Amino acid sequence: MVTWGKRNEELILPINSSLSVTLHQDQLKTTTTVASSRSFQEDRIWLNGKEEDITHPRIQSCLREIRRLARKRRNEVDPSLDSTGLSHKVHICSVNNFPTAAGLASSAAGFACLGKSQKNKTRTSNMLSPVCGSGSACRSMYGGFVQWIMGQRDDGKDSLAQQVEPESHWPELRILVLVVSHAERKPVGSTSGMQTSVQTSCLLKHRATSVVPGRMGEMIDAIRRKDFASFAELTMRDSNQFHATCLDTFPPIFYLNSVSQQIISLVHRYNRHCGETRVSYTFDAGPNAVIFSLQQHVPEFLQLVQHVFPPETNGGQGLPVKSTSLPEELKQAIGLEPISKGIRYVISTKAGPGPCVVEDPAQHLLGSDGLPEKTV
Amino acid sequence: MVTWGKRNEELILPINSSLSVTLHQDQLKTTTTVASSRSFQEDRIWLNGKEEDITHPRIQSCLREIRRLARKRRNEVDPSLDSTGLSHKVHICSVNNFPTAAGLASSAAGFACLGKSQKNKTRTSNMLSPVCGSGSACRSMYGGFVQWIMGQRDDGKDSLAQQVEPESHWPELRILVLVVSHAERKPVGSTSGMQTSVQTSCLLKHRATSVVPGRMGEMIDAIRRKDFASFAELTMRDSNQFHATCLDTFPPIFYLNSVSQQIISLVHRYNRHCGETRVSYTFDAGPNAVIFSLQQHVPEFLQLVQHVFPPETNGGQGLPVKSTSLPEELKQAIGLEPISKGIRYVISTKAGPGPCVVEDPAQHLLGSDGLPEKTV
Structure with a gap:
């Protein structure tokens, strides 16, 4: 927001x-x-x-x-x-x-x-x-x-x-909101954080003037062509760069916590294992992840999320997700130790109409x- | 290194x-x-x-x-x-x-x-x-x-x-190494991480060409003048910007963990409480903090570290530190909940001769x- x-x-x-x-x-x-x-x-x-x-x-x-x-x-x-x-x-x-x-x-x-x-x-x-x-x-x-x-x-x-x-336009696109547990109140509100960033981060200025304009064009292109791999990589890079400018703010602002870092790691390991970009993430001014994927890859990735972050309560909320069993070989390839109570629940959704x-x-x-x- | x-x-x-x-x-x-x-x-x-x-x-x-x-x-x-x-x-x-x-x-x-x-x-x-x-x-x-x-x-x-x-040159300058507990092996080795950063982070290029040259001059000036406040702020900003470029790397690299983030928060809260910059931090390619301060402020800050990160074993190592009791009012002002086992030990040292x-x-x-x- x-x-x-x-x-x-x-x-x-x-x-x-x-x-x-x-x-x-x-x-x-x-x-x-x-x-x-x-x-x-x-x-x-x-x-x-x-x-x-x-x-x-x-x-x-x-x-x-x-x-x-x-x-x-x-x-x-x-x-x-x-x-x-x-x-x-x-x-x-x-x-x-x-x-x-x-x-x-x-x-x-x-x-x-x-x-x-x-x-x-x-x-x-x-x-x-x-x-x-x-x-x-x-x-x-x-x-x-x-x-x-x-x-x-x-x-x-x-x-x-x-x-x-x-x-x-892109009916196969799916969006998962991973709601992170124990997310404390934002340590820095976004309004004051934003002001501090504009005043203190030289990387933010560079990003705004030299990086984002080009990326916007590439992103619109990727969406028009429904090119998931390009869309996904741009999304991840842009999220990371936004959080980099938060860290370059003085005093620095951290919105990603250790669970957010684990989610990022999981996405990259999963994509590497698959040999293609099937999943991407973006993080707003908080630790919750928004995951993009295509319909056919959602069941396996969700299983993986539940393997790495065993749920506190049973099941998520939102679009029903077909259950698949997770191959042992995939668990091995990902190699992340399960962290209990990392994610509170998952909301599975897609692009929707306006107000x-x-x-x-x-x-x-x-x-x-x-x-x-x-x-x- | x-x-x-x-x-x-x-x-x-x-x-x-x-x-x-x-x-x-x-x-x-x-x-x-x-x-x-x-x-x-x-x-x-x-x-x-x-x-x-x-x-x-x-x-x-x-x-x-x-x-x-x-x-x-x-x-x-x-x-x-x-x-x-x-x-x-x-x-x-x-x-x-x-x-x-x-x-x-x-x-x-x-x-x-x-x-x-x-x-x-x-x-x-x-x-x-x-x-x-x-x-x-x-x-x-x-x-x-x-x-x-x-x-x-x-x-x-x-x-x-x-x-x-x-x-x-600056005999009052003190250096504390806060060794973070359970620091896993570096998730990304520095050699390969560095290569990936050069290849993928546009913020790193901007930093190298447009930010660091000016900062080097300011830093040398601050050291020559023994201007702690300037030295300290430059150190923190530069450390944060380095870690920002790690995050802007694709895939992103995280060296700061949740304890590192808490240490950063503690330093800023302490300085704000004091109304002047008494302590600064820098982080290399890992979660351990290197803290700079002046001799007269070390005892109180160390007490504060021990308050927020109650030690696993008793006492640190290195230069003896005069004990002071921590005012209740200071604890209140800092307002961070103690995290047990966050820091393994503290090495208290200063600038030294070469090999x-x-x-x-x-x-x-x-x-x-x-x-x-x-x-x-």
């Missing part, structure tokens, strides 16, 4: 372009209902069934942004629109269909669709996985493969998201009284 | 200059005796009292180098020298005054003084700690602060080691029969 390094903090303009895959809502979805009413006494927010402190700075800055956008839209689009709603209090209710404890930057997804808060609305939004440019456009409103073009203008008007290919408006009133999370439905 | 990246593999010419501190032999010393005799039946080697397999490729390439240098010296310096010794077999005996299991790249130190093998000789040599340029000149023959100038010539004749300041020839025959490690003395 991070674009690492902004050229303008206020306008949130990135220092380089980036490319992401929108993950499928069947596995990773946030549903959010926003309601505003003259009768509401105060702003309130419920996240995953629990009312949260609305005065939290991050939530407050989201509310400010919602109101700013609403005001802007009214002024630009239709000044005749009723403006009284702008002063109304809002109720926000948001639920994920995946555990929040996963540390999957879920809160950002929940806020991605709050722009139209004048009317009662329910929307779903998605997780994204960065594949190039060390970051992802959390404001992207598209499904499939999406690039966030950095733009050149100071006012940011040419900094925009664009769909490279729709989610139907959707939920038209069915029965799916709204807030009742007519403005309070969460009992089922939430 | 590594210079990361060679511009010429055969001549071992580095892609950037580097700066090291020679560590004191009182704490970290390798003593090596080499004897050659017509009566020896075969080449043999004893390391720390145990005979090793002389056919090991690394030892063989050392022997070849010894003989090449001996031949070269004879040809260049005095062709009239008796050349029969060149075909004699050699016995080599080497002992460290510190545990080899420490993973302190001790073998390289043991071979640093084998050049003059025509005559029976005993020499001592040192460990070095890199402070700039992500490597150290293992061939450096000087004490104190030594730079290895990369040179420009293809034949390497301008690639040489030079003393920047002698070991007496020495041991003149006293009683100190030779090989007896008149060419076999190790009983005391070895």
Whole structure:
């Protein structure tokens, strides 16, 4: 959810372009209902069934942004629109269909669709996985493969998201999210980390100006041609280089922990054993791995993951995975000692559509009284 | 002991200059005796009292180098020298005054003084700690602060080691080697890792050409002025950037493990708490930390290390350290949970003289029969 390094903090303009895959809502979805009413006494927010402190700075800055956008839209689009709603209090209710404890930057997804808060609305939004440019456009409103073009203008008007290919383009592509156990809270938040990186890392500057532009082109090419080996290698190199610039930040930032390192090692050993690149990884600002592979290779790789990281609870979540038995010879070739409790669970998903408006009133999370439905 | 990246593999010419501190032999010393005799039946080697397999490729390439240098010296310096010794077999005996299991790249130190093998000789040599340029000149023959100038010539004749300041220049400077527990064997050897980095990391090229040259000048300046804060920050930044280029290598190389990351975190928290830079770190191609500090700050920092990494065995080794009690307020400010068995032991040392020839025959490690003395 991070674009690492902004050229303008206020306008949130990135220092380089980036490319992401929108993950499928069947596995990773946030549903959010926003309601505003003259009768509401105060702003309130419920996240995953629990009312949260609305005065939290991050939530407050989201509310400010919602109101700013609403005001802007009214002024630009239709000044005749009723403006009284702008002063109304809002109720926000948001639920994920995946555990929040996963540390999957879920809160950002929940806020991605709050722009139209004048009317009662329910929307779903998605997780994204960065594949190039060390970051992802959390404001992207598209499904499939999406690039966030950095733009050149100071006012940011040419900094925009664009769909490279729709989610139907590469149906064999699979995405596994390996949720690492005991992932502590991020030691350094991404906002302040990003600022420190821009200020202190000379490798980040070099990466942004001299490496990413070329890679973006290669990556888009690889996706268009559905060339998995090229896509996979670019993804891994780009993830590693992003984490290298975190380490070159002063003081250094570590997002990869020892389990992340083991996952990286496993992927390289597996590919070497297979004599071709069947699996790749990317890591955002945290220790959880996002794995790319093709449908036919997922069962064996998942078995291998379960061999090296024997699961705490039985089974994962998401797309059903056909079970295969792992050849003894493969275990030997990989040569990694099993580490118990390294990975909490695996979410198996694929590229999916962008955010959707939920038209069915029965799916709204807030009742007519403005309070969460009992089922939430 | 590594210079990361060679511009010429055969001549071992580095892609950037580097700066090291020679560590004191009182704490970290390798003593090596080499004897050659017509009566020896075969080449043999004893390391720390145990005979090793002389056919090991690394030892063989050392022997070849010894003989090449001996031949070269004879040809260049005095062709009239008796050349029969060149075909004699050699016995080599080497002992460290510190545990080899420490993973302190001790073998390289043991071979640093084998050049003059025509005559029976005993020499001592040192460990070095890199402070700039992500490597150290293992061939450096000087004490104190030594730079290895990369040179420009293809034949390497301008690639040489030079003393920047002698070991007496900065007597308050202290060096702690934190030997990390359970340090597995290097996952990637430094020779092959280095080659892969040069081939695959674009950040390494940028670092070598655009970052290190400026840093070398700043570092030499800081050392001359005995400006600890500048010296310390440059050391940390350079170590981090070296490990960043390892991560940017494909496949990536990890030398820092979770204990190394905790040590880095501890140093930054301590400096922040103190409001000044009192301690710095540097990491070579492995997880062990080399810590720089000034004499007056060592006791408190060591206490802190022992608080965060409660020792397995009692006490360290090396220069005696005055005990101080750690204020509760400091522990609170650092806020790191103690991790038992993170650090095996601490070697406390300082800058020292270069390699020495041991003149006293009683100190030779090989007896008149060419076999190790009983005391070895």
